[in-house]
Amino acid sequence: MKLSAIDLFRKVPRDLTHGTSHGGVLSVLALSLLGLLFFFETWTYLAGSTATSIILDDNADAKLQINFALTFLELPCSFATVEVWDYFGNNRLDVTADVRKTRVAGRHGEYVTGQWTDESGAVGHVEPRVAAGIPAPRDMPGPSAKLEQLSAAEFDARLAKEPLAFVAFLVAWCGYCRSLAPTWLSLASQVGARNLPVKLFVVDCVSSEALCAKQKVRGYPTMRLYHNGAAGESDYAGERSVDALAGYVREHANLPAEVRAATVRVSANEGCSLTGTLWVHRVPGAFHVIAKSDAHTFDAANTNTSHLVQHLSFGAPLSQAVMHRVPRDVAAAIQPLDGRGFVNRVGAHSHEHYIKVVSTHYRQGTLVGTRDVLGYQQSVSSMMFNAAPAVPEAKFSYDLSPTAVVIQQAGRRWYDFLTNLVAILGGAFTVFGLLDGAVYRLRKGNRKGVTSPLSVKSPPARPM
Template sequence: MISSSKLKSVDFYRKIPRDLTEASLSGAGLSIFAALAMVFLFGMELSSYLAVNTTTSVIVDRSSDGEFLRIDFNLSFPALSCEFASVDVSDVLGTNRLNITKTVRKFSIDRNLVPTGSEFHAGPIPTVNKHGDDVEEYHGDGSVALSSRNFDSYSHQYPVLVVNFYAPWCYWSNRLKPSWEKAAQIIRERYDPEMDGRILLGKVDCTEEVELCKRHHIQGYPSIRIFHKGSDMKENQGHHDHDSYYGERDTESLVAAMETYVANIPKEAHVLALEDKSNKTVDPAKRPAPMTGGCRIEGFVRVKKVPGSVVISARSGSHSFDPSQINVSHYVTTFSFGKRLSSKMFNELKRLFPYVGGHHDRLAGQSYIVKHGDVNANVTIEHYLQIVKTELVTLRYAKELKVLEEYEYTAHSSLVHSFYVPVVKFHFEPSPMQVLVTELPKSFSHFITNVCAIIGGVFTVAGILDSILHNTLRLVKKVELGKDI
């Protein structure tokens, strides 16, 4: 057994009897100062330990998320109809996808961006194979010429009014004209407007009746609209809910379609004939017409990680468009790349890496407006986006844990005058490099070592200062006593 006297001999901290120690005001002041300094430096060291320290490097894109890139968007076009609005994707490798509908949704909106109904289910426009080429030129006018003066009276007079909105310069309108007039004459003979009065075929020249065509949101020619007396008026702000015809355009197909529209309507002309929609069969060639001239397009597309473009345009294989009447002004709510983050994950990201982010959606909240009818008409709007991938990882818990892969981009936009139909183009160019941000947390042992160094260092320095001050005061007293003697 080691005796207590031998054990006391290894004491590093030998005690001085309290009777031999002396307290002083200078020592008390230095002790208080030293304690405050220790607390302050400890807080600084704790803050430094808890802070996230990172290193940033630029490396070749490792493409851990595959060769495809997701693009999310929410765009509002106050003057582009959902009827013809198309989302197209192309890239430098030759990919060319037109009118993407599977992952894209459309909603009719007015000029103030207010939705005017539920989702617009237009789908892909059917291919029209028969345009009346097999019909000989017909010189008669079987259809009735309509204008803004008589349109409402005809639409309230006949249970079914089918109208061809056309333009004389339009190639497709001129191909439709013979078969349309012939079909109108056949329908007139079968359903005499005076004796029967269930259906009437009309036509509107949109170069002459510009305001009438704008009122019905006609943007492509020819557009065939089907108005149902009494059943197409909605309670909401008096909107008309009618249909568009996308079927074949030869005489036989047109006549067959008109026959189906009057199948459930009473023959008596004086009876207010309402279409029985409960018994109506679904006609693939007939779809709802847009209630307003604007469209909100939202959804996402997947593209290859190569330079390419997302194009929003008015598209149809059997309609013509007047470039001066197409306005692609738009508001950007969202246009981002990569996977969408939940709010919880995004908050965690901002906590770990507060300086990262803020550039992942540069176009959000921006508006690009073209004033229609002035020198700015026929304007294509192009956005050039350069994309850089930022990968954030943390090394906490002694292992690598991927937190987030974020795509940030720069955006430059321009308005370009063109003789063609205006479009909106989002040119994107992914960078082959990526930014790697890695968290470097401090070790706990390093923190404890620094805390001990702070306490010991402050205590030692305070002791030295106290010794110097105490000896200086003693020396001053001795000198004063010597003078007195």
């Protein structure tokens, strides 16, 4: 028996068939649709799908990595401090940290004015309990000490007349200001003997509170150089002795004019950009960014913790290959604070962010098995409140969820793909064949119903 006898796909000779115009149109449409169906089905197979499940978090890591990049718009780097505390705020924790500070200026921190290291200058100071016992010259140096005390009305005009002015912003209730007063008086009396081209002034920030707020004085005492009325790039942060202060003045006085002009601060708002990494224990806790100094006292009303969050994430950064396959709703929860700003128009307000950290396992199939990549999602709530009389801060409280999310690629088997592809393409082809047959029969029926005028016989003539 020949194989042709069992052929299920018998052929019709081409000379027994004929084409139609509507069949050609349907063929073009069919080929276009079949091509699109093939493309999308193949794309769906290659892209795969994801399945999500919830499990108990069995992460046994001892440490949790926190990555951050924060810009504080009105908190100088000399005061900005990062501390990690337990969740209840009772104990400060010793953690491994890598924090870098960059001095910025401008309303949005758009000007970078240089790097800052906390070791740039050791400040000599007296402890508050000791300083409280130092008698102050009626608490503030006065004209009798050859110091001119400036008020808000004359501040700008008076400093504009001086090529170089050194101003101390003090308050009577600050122990550090009391300890500085004798040194400041001694320096003023030695300006002539040391041949210092500077004029010393003092501002009482109790009676001139608005002036100190306008000058963005964050801590007391603050010592600042002014060049023809323009504030210098940074405040004095060195040792508080006559020799050190005199050396600081002489160093700036000897600068060339063009260099001195470059050191004038570009904005009254001096801020700090903090970037770094913390490695904390995997227990609930919080890291704080606060104004802190061993030699200054802070006024809550003049401390502003407005900040921008450029980046905040937990764990090791995920690769682009992993992020590319993460669902959009999950990707949005990995770094939900990125790009957000938290601004208060007045001081004495703290910001607190409550972050629930959820372990997330990204499982991807490979040629040799399944690869598990650990990441973290965040659920964040933020609030702002009046912190007075305490010094404001920015607080990031984190708590780890007891459950974890598993996101796994759930791709189809290759034979499922082929089966679906054949079914879809075959079904579409069959539908177009049925549609072509229906149109053909309809048009053929219409032709039979129409009679040609030439085929109509004339009626017989009547006999005359």
